[in-house]
Amino acid sequence: ESLTVAELAKKLHREPSELIKKLFMLGVMATINQDLDKDAIELICADYGVEVEEEVRVDKTDLEVYFEQEEINEEELVERPPVVTIMGHVDHGKTTLLDSIRNTKVTAGEAGGITQHIGAYQVNIDGKKITFLDTPGHAAFTTMRARGAKITDLAIIVVAADDGVMPQTVEAINHAKAAEVPIIVAVNKMDKPSANPDRVMQELTEHGLVPEDWGGDTIFVPISALKGEGIDTLLEMILLIAEVAELKANPDKNAIGTVIEAQLDKGRGSVATLLVQDGTLRIGDPIVVGHAYGRVRAMVNDMGRRVKEAGPATPVEITGINEVPQAGDRFVVFEDEKTARQVGESRAMTAIQANRSEKQRVTLDNLFEQMSQGDVKELNIIVKADVQGTVEAMVASLMKIDVEGVNVKIIHTGVGAITESDITLAAASNAIVIGFNVRPDVNAKRAAEEEGVDIRLHRIIYKVIEEIESAMKGMLDPEY
Ligand code: GDP
Numbered sequence: 001e002s003l004t005v006a007e008l009a010k011k012l013h014r015e016p017s018e019l020i021k022k023l024f025m026l027g028v029m030a031t032i033n034q035d036l037d038k039d040a041i042e043l044i045c046a047d048y049g050v051e052v053e054e055e056v057r058v059d060k061t062d063l064e065v066y067f068e069q070e071e072i073n074e075e076e077l078v079e080r081p082p083v084v085t086i087m088g089h090v091d092h093g094k095t096t097l098l099d100s101i102r103n104t105k106v107t108a109g110e111a112g113g114i115t116q117h118i119g120a121y122q123v124n125i126d127g128k129k130i131t132f133l134d135t136p137g138h139a140a141f142t143t144m145r146a147r148g149a150k151i152t153d154l155a156i157i158v159v160a161a162d163d164g165v166m167p168q169t170v171e172a173i174n175h176a177k178a179a180e181v182p183i184i185v186a187v188n189k190m191d192k193p194s195a196n197p198d199r200v201m202q203e204l205t206e207h208g209l210v211p212e213d214w215g216g217d218t219i220f221v222p223i224s225a226l227k228g229e230g231i232d233t234l235l236e237m238i239l240l241i242a243e244v245a246e247l248k249a250n251p252d253k254n255a256i257g258t259v260i261e262a263q264l265d266k267g268r269g270s271v272a273t274l275l276v277q278d279g280t281l282r283i284g285d286p287i288v289v290g291h292a293y294g295r296v297r298a299m300v301n302d303m304g305r306r307v308k309e310a311g312p313a314t315p316v317e318i319t320g321i322n323e324v325p326q327a328g329d330r331f332v333v334f335e336d337e338k339t340a341r342q343v344g345e346s347r348a349m350t351a352i353q354a355n356r357s358e359k360q361r362v363t364l365d366n367l368f369e370q371m372s373q374g375d376v377k378e379l380n381i382i383v384k385a386d387v388q389g390t391v392e393a394m395v396a397s398l399m400k401i402d403v404e405g406v407n408v409k410i411i412h413t414g415v416g417a418i419t420e421s422d423i424t425l426a427a428a429s430n431a432i433v434i435g436f437n438v439r440p441d442v443n444a445k446r447a448a449e450e451e452g453v454d455i456r457l458h459r460i461i462y463k464v465i466e467e468i469e470s471a472m473k474g475m476l477d478p479e480y
Contacts, residue, residue, distance in 0.1 A: 002035040012048055022047060061346045063288065063330040064148065066256050067277075073250070080249040080312040081122065081129035082242035083151055083275065085181075086136045087172035088158035089165075093188040094136035097158055097225035101132065101235070104228055119260035119273040120315035121302035125235050130242075131275070131313045133260065138168075138175040139421055140327070145179055146428040146451070147328030149258040151275055152179065154241055156234070157209075158186045161195035161222070165203035167414060171421060173207050174412040178380075178429045182245070184219045184237055185209060191224040249312030254333040255281035259289060259325045260315060268298075270324045273317045274310075274331055281316065281333065282309045286340035290329030293344025294321035295337060323348075362430050363454035364467060368474030371406055379406055379472070380431035382422050383413045384438050391415060394436055397465050403472040418444045418455060427451040434464060 005023070009016040016032045023030045026043055030036065036044075045052045086094045102121055115121070122131050133140075133152065141152060155176040159169055176183050185204060187197045201211050201220060210216020219237050223230030255276050262272035272289055274281065281287075285296045297320030301307050310316040322344075325331075334340040362376055370376040381398060385391045391413045401408050411429055412422065418433055418440035424447065426433050432454040433440075440448060440455055448455050458464045 002037055003041060005030050005032050005034055005036060008036060008041060008044065012045070012050065014048075019044060061343050061350065063290075063332050063347075066332045067330065076250045076252055077248040078251060078312075080247050081131050081314075082153040082238060082245070082247055083120075083131045083133065083313055084154045084156060084238060085133045085141050085152040086156045086158060087138045087141065087176065088136075088156075089160070089163070089168040089172075092158045092160040092163065092166075092169070093225040094158050097156075097186065097188065097223070097231075098132060098134060098136060100225045100228050100231055104231060116300065116302055116304040116317070118300070118302055118315060118317045120275060122314065123235070125239065128239055129313070130235065130238055131315060135261070138172045139424065141179070142175050142421070142424045142428045144258070144328035146424055147326070149328040149330065150179070151258050151277065152181050153245060153247055154238060155179075155181045155183050156186050156238075157183055158188050158225075159200050159204070160189045161187050161197050161200055162189050162192045164196070164199050165207070167416075170207060170414065171412065171425075173204075173209065175425055177208075178411050178425060182241055183209060184221065184234070184241065186225075186230075186234055187220055187222045188225050190222045190229065191227050197222055247313075249278045251280045251311045253279040254335070255279035255285065255310075256330070256332050257281070259327055259329040259331060261327050262325050262329075264324050265319075268319045270321045271317060271319055272321065272325055272331075273315055275315050276310050276312055278312055279333065280309050280311045281314075281318075285333045286335070286337040287318075287321065287331055287333050288340050288344045288347065289321050289331040290323075290325035291344065291348040292321040292323035292325050293340045295340075296320050361427065361452040361454070362432065363452075364432060364456065364471035365454075367406075367471045371472070372474075376430075377406060378409050379468070380409050380411050380426075380429050381468075382411060382426055382431050382433045383436070384418045384422060384433065385413075385415060385436035386438050388415055390436055394434070394461060394464065397461055398468070401465060401469055401472070403469060406472050408468070417441045420444050420447045423447040423451060423453050426453045432456065434458065436461070436464070 005019050006016050009019045020030055028040055042052050086098055088094050120131060120133050122129050157172050187200050189195055209218040211218055211220045221230055221234045221237055223234055256279055257275050257277040260273040260275050265271045283296055287296055296318050299307050300317045362370055383391055383394050385394060395410055398408050411431055412425055417438050418435050420443040422433055423444050435457045437459055
């Protein structure tokens with residue numbers, strides 16, 4: 001933060017001319033409207049025997065600010081349900097599992113309701129709730145994370161026992177690991193004669209998921225999503241992990257949370273499904289959702305019922321905001337509508353000006369700078385190559401890089417072209433992508449440009465290593 005000479009003089013109750021003189025004596029030539037840096041301010045203040053107290057200025061329009069809980073009053077915290085995402089390879093049974101859980105558990109507690117697909121739903125198990133995100137797959141999960149939203153407490157990785165670990169299984173694992181979200185493995189399709197759960201366990205061990213029976217700490221639950229077998233055990237395990245994680249929230253405050261999905265409805269206007277992450281959301285609350293704002297007009301739960309309030313980890317569909325937000329956008333409830341309107345409008349303005357994704361992503365060109373500023377201590381890398389052998393050789397060489405001040409961390413590897421999913425993961429994890437004898441596909445190229453993700457394409461391993469080492473040492477020649 002800086003102050004002009006005039007402003008500082010006012011704060012110190014001195015004449016500006018006196019300050020200018022003092023500054024001159026200290027070797028700083030200054031005019032009355034000149035901005036003084038922190039050092040100059042400290043020098044002057046020390047001279048007057050005044051202590052500098054830095055005023056922390058909070059940007060009220062930055063919704064993230066509201067997520068960094070100021071004072072947490074432990075006594076007000078209560079247990080909240082876990083929020084679970086189901087991921088896994090295509091056709092391994094994610095949708096069937098989501099349906100199966102919903103059908104067996106929702107209606108039992110809430111007779112008469114008709115399930116509504118609002119993007120998330122809650123089930124009740126002996127008085128304990130679990131919230132499931134209804135969009136299976138890691139793409140949605142990581143897109144949200146790329147936008148700064150951390151809403152998942154636990155990932156279920158579904159693996160079909162007759163098919164084993166497939167490329168998207170590995171992707172899902174790496175996306176969950178990058179987000180530091182605990183994993184439960186659901187070994188699905190156990191009803192099939194060709195089911196081979198041992199093979200699944202064996203294959204997953206290679207990806208760091210070792211079953212408890214084999215000395216690891218990953219929970220594996222055999223299930224048949226189709227026949228509804230093993231679902232109870234799976235739900236029990238979710239609650240077990242949730243209990244260990246001690247998930248808590250404070251229902252007695254204004255709600256904050258994240259948009260799960262949103263669209264424009266002909267009759268109702270902007271409709272958004274919100275996941276309340278803390279506090280309680282109520283009808284009539286003045287709210288800012290992403291760049292939109294308004295008052296919560298109506299709320300509908302996952303059973304299609306109108307509700308008046310929604311507590312922590314509850315998904316609700318709301319109307320009453322002026323624009324359609326995006327999945328992953330944050331929402332914050334304000335005391336009064338005027339503030340909500342001001343924050344909303346100012347956010348909309350800044351968004352237009354900033355034109356999104358001006359965020360400083362790590363690239364090899366700015367790595368050294370970011371390291372020097374202390375912003376980066378770990379270089380996250382995604383490796384894609386034409387054959388598995390090359391992937392392994394690349395990883396082995398990358399792991400040998402030894403430059404003080406920064407660690408190399410491989411967060412995902414794979415065989416084949418660089419895809420949009422790789423870019424989303426890179427953006428969410430501030431990683432660079434190395435392509436060895438492979439190229440990005442069209443979507444990946446566009447996404448990388450939009451998100452500012454650095455892709456490096458190579459054909460010779462030592463060139464890759466050389467490039468990364470030089471970048472780490474700040475000796476990379478700029479690319480033209
Ligand atoms: P998703 O792509 O992961 O969402 O997979 P789906 O849930 O759409 O399932 C793909 C196919 O596998 C469908 O034909 C399902 O009926 C079938 N399926 C899912 N779970 C099971 C199961 O437990 N047993 C058997 N035999 N088939 C299953």
